[in-house]
Amino acid sequence: MTDAATNMRLKLPIICFILEVILIILFGVLVQYDSDTDARQWHNNTNSGHSDYENEFYYRYASFQDVHVMIFMGFGFLMTFLQRYGFSSVGFNFLIAAFALQWATLMQGFFHGMHGGKIHIGVESMINADFCTGAVLISFGAVLGKTSPVQLLVMAMFEVTLFAVNEYIVLSALGAKDAGGSMTIHTFGAYFGLMVTRILYRPNLDKSKHRNSSVYHSDLFAMIGTVYLWMFWPSFNSAITAHGDDQHRTAMNTYYSLAACTLSTYAMSALTAHDGKLDMVHIQNAALAGGVAVGTAGEMMLTPFGSMIVGLLAGIISVLGYKYLSPILEDKLKIQDTCGVNNLHGMPGILGAIVGAVTAAVATKAVYGEGMKDVFPDVANGDIDASYQGVRQAIALAVTLGISLLGGLIVGFILKLPVFGAPSDTICFEDSIYWEVPGEETAHVDLTIVKMEESEKLNC
Template sequence: MAVLGLGFLKASLRRYTWSSVAFNLFTLALGVQWAIILDGFLFSFSSGKIIISIRRIILGTMSVMSVLISSGATLGKVNLIQLIVMTLLEVTVFQGTKKLTLTFLDGNEHQSMMQIHVFGAYFGVAMAWYFSGQRLNEAKEKEQRTTTSSLFTALGTLFLWIFWPTFNAALLDYPSEKETAVYNTYYALAVSSVVAMSFSAAAHSDGKISMNHVHRATLAGGVSVGVATNLIHSPWIAMVLGLLAGMISIAGAKCLPGCFNRVIRLHDTCEVHSTFGLPGLLGGLTYILLMVEQASWTNLSMVGFQILGSAGCLSLFLAMGLAGGALTGLILSFNLWKAPPAAKYFDDQAFWEFPHLAVGF
């Protein structure tokens, strides 16, 4: 999922495909090592040693997926050195936020890790604000999609679609919970896939389908059920979530870019806000509602504590994502990183050697 799925999902720009896939792998390889070290010191440090296991490697990989998500918002606008700094800072902030939720908000590991969608999306959105503005007009032509690059993105979407049920069930402890999570994720993904095409056609004046909408909304169902997938015990709830997530994702893809660009001059290259952020918020709110519905009302103080804890977990990851992204964007905006000029945005030639193109590009 992390290497192929998110790598090809971001390979949509016609002149930035090599960097999308290769930098995604580089970020993952670097981030997992750093995440395992941080996870060891924060959660499994014993007798002066860090305990490493398969589960710790899985947790490290899932932590770095927040970076892979947020990097889509700044795709094509940062260089490799900036990606290194971004990876180290974001993984640190995410691990610290997870430690806070487990220690003070009585959260569980599955709930905390499934907040990577909200955290990663809003971290990327906040960071992307520093790389937006009028100077993007110099590279606007390079941001166009082509049939080939859209096919690469479709490959990443399909790969993520296939493995998303396993991803949502990976950290659950009991086989019955894992089975429930797989079923619910599949129900939600199936509905959001239907909505992706039908709602995209309905939203077009000529009834045509946007492949960009299909790339984004197809995955929205899997994102929306991630946190609450083991609490959903009726298929219709998962299917309604997939329906709402698909519609919200397409509506966001149509409306938010124009609003952001005009009002706050924010440029989100891969639209991670509508792909991961909005469906992730929907999933977080659903988790709170399900906690209320399944709570035992004989102990009102415990119910109130559980509701506040769930709301606090979602709010903390959202707030830390925005604050961490804004701080990281400020740091990366300094000139010492030798960032590519705006004219070289969305261009592989700024980073890669092209022997077959001796003159021009």
């Protein structure tokens, strides 16, 4: 048994049990059903003439299911491209998400949903918790293969808290709009993760370089995650917009942005290859960038052709990032971004924030009509003009970048503490450190790891 596995035998169970016991106690003290969920309150409403179909469940649950599939299936399988890290990609994704959605319910409820000293939860709070979890899983992609499950849980605990703070500042204090989370989810998760992985920089990661790559079947599994994410992204962006035209518009804008992005991704992938062959890494990731980039402006009157332009640009930016920027970040800035989250979430998220700011700044009553009240209530009420709403959007982007980078810096140094049991440089991107690997290869893999650890000790 390796040192890493021995450490996890105690550390992982201890932290899992401690965190879950704390969560159960906090839920018992602070959390209760909202009016759409509580039997007493809802039946009082129905006796007063409310229909069961007015319950928020009927509007939101289908979207929640789609978002939930994205979190557990989409993100999980998207990260299975590493040849010997598939168990950890899907398995740790499962672990982090299960913890983060509980902690997010508390943190988001503390800032947004407390009434009478209680956090009121329903289907909308479930969706919001999944959104927060999505940001954590984006950061997971940046540190994939180089961190222990204990480190990941600690990172999730801090990131969820900072996410809730940033979300409150951006959406409530500043009054910015971000329906699909280009800023609050994608930009925040990407740059938090990039800063963490920069602090956790491994100078000898080349010793594990042979495992930091894909094989035919691992790329095929990763493509499963891509397809799930691609199909359900319209639900993701529109899940918590108001009922009616703005929710309909958000789904449609996302739908066309993704389609345009996919074509530009294929075009750029072939164009940037010396032999014109497509790169599966580009298809798996950059084809999704259109969903990220249209998130902020999704509920605005962006128009279908405007959404397609955004998707086209997002695909181009993302492929160029994977092809040219990622090697520069690793060589010059020492940012070892395993999944390329800067290319899929970071840069397209910033593009989405800019598109949202410009679209908000040019909003007029002639274009929105009475719908202005839903999309930009402060502008509709005459409290501010549209140009100032655009300024709000830009400030929100700056705040998000600041909190994510500073938060990632601090959390990165915390995760460097030896107590959290990070794997050594020679055994990164390897499942058998933490998992029982079935089949005849197990003995060979364990022997290889032991030899690598012995060699590392001798070199020290």
